[in-house]
Amino acid sequence: MDLRADGLTVRYGTRTVLAGVDCALPPGTQALVLGRSGSGKTTLLKALAGLIAPAEGRVLWDGQEASRLRLEERRERQAAFGMVFQTDALFDSLTVRDNVLLPLARRRVPEAEAAARADEVLRAVGLSDAAGTLPERLSGGMKKRAGLARALAARPSVLLADDPFAGLDPGTARQVARVLLEVSGGGTLLVAAPEAPVDLPLPRWLYLRGGRLVHDGPPAPELEHAPDEVLG
Numbered sequence: 001m002d003l004r005a006d007g008l009t010v011r012y013g014t015r016t017v018l019a020g021v022d023c024a025l026p027p028g029t030q031a032l033v034l035g036r037s038g039s040g041k042t043t044l045l046k047a048l049a050g051l052i053a054p055a056e057g058r059v060l061w062d063g064q065e066a067s068r069l070r071l072e073e074r075r076e077r078q079a080a081f082g083m084v085f086q087t088d089a090l091f092d093s094l095t096v097r098d099n100v101l102l103p104l105a106r107r108r109v110p111e112a113e114a115a116a117r118a119d120e121v122l123r124a125v126g127l128s129d130a131a132g133t134l135p136e137r138l139s140g141g142m143k144k145r146a147g148l149a150r151a152l153a154a155r156p157s158v159l160l161a162d163d164p165f166a167g168l169d170p171g172t173a174r175q176v177a178r179v180l181l182e183v184s185g186g187g188t189l190l191v192a193a194p195e196a197p198v199d200l201p202l203p204r205w206l207y208l209r210g211g212r213l214v215h216d217g218p219p220a221p222e223l224e225h226a227p228d229e230v231l232g
């Protein structure tokens with residue numbers, strides 16, 4: 001999917017948390033969305049996926065304005081997005097494998113194909129042995145990888161991952177980074193993180209500061225040391 005933000009402004013009440021963000025994300029874009037806590041990274045990912053309506057500006061999906069689509073069509077097009085958010089929870093009463101299968105059933109993927117895909121992504125995230133386990137028995141890192149497997153099984157053309165490394169030890173973070181790179185294939189991959197993850201050197205940085213996109217280009221580590229800015 002060709003994604004674009006055009007003067008994208010998001011407000012919560014009177015508070016502006018994204019201000020006039022412009023960016024073009026053609027199919028196959030691989031970028032990090034960086035910025036300190038509260039700079040608007042999650043909000044940008046959610047707005048790009050059409051989960052938050054802009055107060056001003058537009059989000060375009062293949063040239064169509066997301067917020068103008070009829071609800072049904074918006075839902076249909078949203079199926080192209082895979083999202084891994086920090087607050088995502090697995091269903092405790094379902095095994096890891098059934099958690100991965102659930103969104104495929106919702107998308108009416110035939111059972112045999114769904115089963116093959118679930119096994120493939122569970123293998124990719126190193127959870128084949130835990131497929132039959134209930135989530136409560138998993139470590140935090142394993143839960144993260146299970147959430148990733150669930151998003152990847154749907155073969156999204158745009159994968160949005162919000163701080164997928166938070167709380168992971170370096171070894172698990174490396175594994176998650178490897179899976180993100182391998183399985184996102186030729187699709188678009190946007191990964192939000194408070195700092196550039198060493199294991200995921202994506203070629204483009206979108207750097208947010210106080211809700212403004214202050215850099216959109218190659219990695220620019222000096223940005224990580226500059227003072228922050230707060231919007232009113």
Ligand SMILES: Nc1ncnc2c1ncn2[C@@H]1O[C@H](COP(=O)(O)OP(=O)(O)OP(=O)(O)O)[C@@H](O)[C@H]1O
Nearest residue numbers: 012017035036037038039040041042043044193194
């Ligand atoms: N539902 C909401 N209602 C009101 N304010 C919100 C809401 N969601 C986020 N905010 C505020 O918007 C700002 C941007 O939040 P956002 O979660 O996008 O930042 P972030 O860069 O992803 O932060 P973090 O790295 O801590 O996740 C923050 O100041 C946050 O407090």
